[in-house]
Amino acid sequence: MREAAPSDRTKVHRHPERARYDRPSIDAILDDAYVCHLGFRVEGQPFGIPTMFARDGDRVIVHGSAASRMTKTLATGVPVSVAVTLLDGLVLARSATHHSMNYRSVVVVGHAQPIEDRVDKVAAMRALVERIAPGRWERVREPSDAELRSTTILAVPLDEASAKVRTGPPVDDEEDLSRDVWAGVLPLAPTAMGEPIPDPGLPAGTHLGSDVRGVLERLRPKP
């Protein structure tokens, strides 16, 4: 059975057949993305600001300088949206109108909660670092007290979230099917390109750890 939208404002109205409201579908999309867009309003103007994020259980974690407009605005508890989109392919149709994209997207709405507790704050930082490279947290220096003070970490609960997914070929009109033009899907994916670029200050011979190799394995183009 298809799950229902958690709220009216997360309900997908256009192409409802593309909607997913179950947490495994939502989590899988969030866990495959590196960047979200935070939507919030400043002096009547909506902004969409890109930032790295991580899903940590039932919440989305973002962070930023405690001095930034974004974190200061969001920490006041104003309504926020978190939008995540993965582009999977270009959909080439036989008619101009039916060109499209294959994608997986999630929109979360709600409020951001600043994480104040030290233990929880370190756990949230851990989630952000582990999102980039699983296994990396054990290898790098943990945040200092000063760093924790100057960093605001915010959690947005996944209570009100919906996903939308388009897959498959173009949907052309019957009368266009005989048109002599290629139609179909060009699959896209974010991939690790070429070799990792070592930091200029890295001692010669420093090996990629299993954390970095794990990322490359996942993101390198498959032959």
Next chain:
Amino acid sequence: MREAAPSDRTKVHRHPERARYDRPSIDAILDDAYVCHLGFRVEGQPFGIPTMFARDGDRVIVHGSAASRMTKTLATGVPVSVAVTLLDGLVLARSATHHSMNYRSVVVVGHAQPIEDRVDKVAAMRALVERIAPGRWERVREPSDAELRSTTILAVPLDEASAKVRTGPPVDDEEDLSRDVWAGVLPLAPTAMGEPIPDPGLPAGTHLGSDVRGVLERLRPKP
């Protein structure tokens, strides 16, 4: 000389050295992306909705069903933001806090104008199709009157836009440089994966046109 922000609300405050306000920088980022996030408010709640777009001269073009909440809301002239983000790399530092991403992003703020004039509307549709595959417009069926009526096309002028770009290695603290861990950048790019998937209804032997081959050439991983 570095250009000034076009307005206070497009000014980049955090890491101002990453800001770009000149149109060539902004245009290059927009022209390299397929998806934007539209930020707008519905009943007090900000939303960030992903959608395909194209830059057409001094404006960003988006479209949607004339019946959708998004196009109906935006056509009333409410404040909107257009956010575009390209992820270029994962930045692995020696300390948790300095992990980052290399990216190029643009945020446009303003109002969306519905394009009503038929000639301009077709030109905007052309920009959307040509963005997906240059040269494709001449090969596909043009929009019918009925399709144009049921599609709302919106233009957001580039008058108030700013870009933010991070490049280069991690910025670690002096005292962490001797830490025995790999640090550097893992470059990422969206690439065309594997073979194009022909539409199931395509007659056998339909060749990829030069339009499709052009896209693949640009997006295939370089050896």
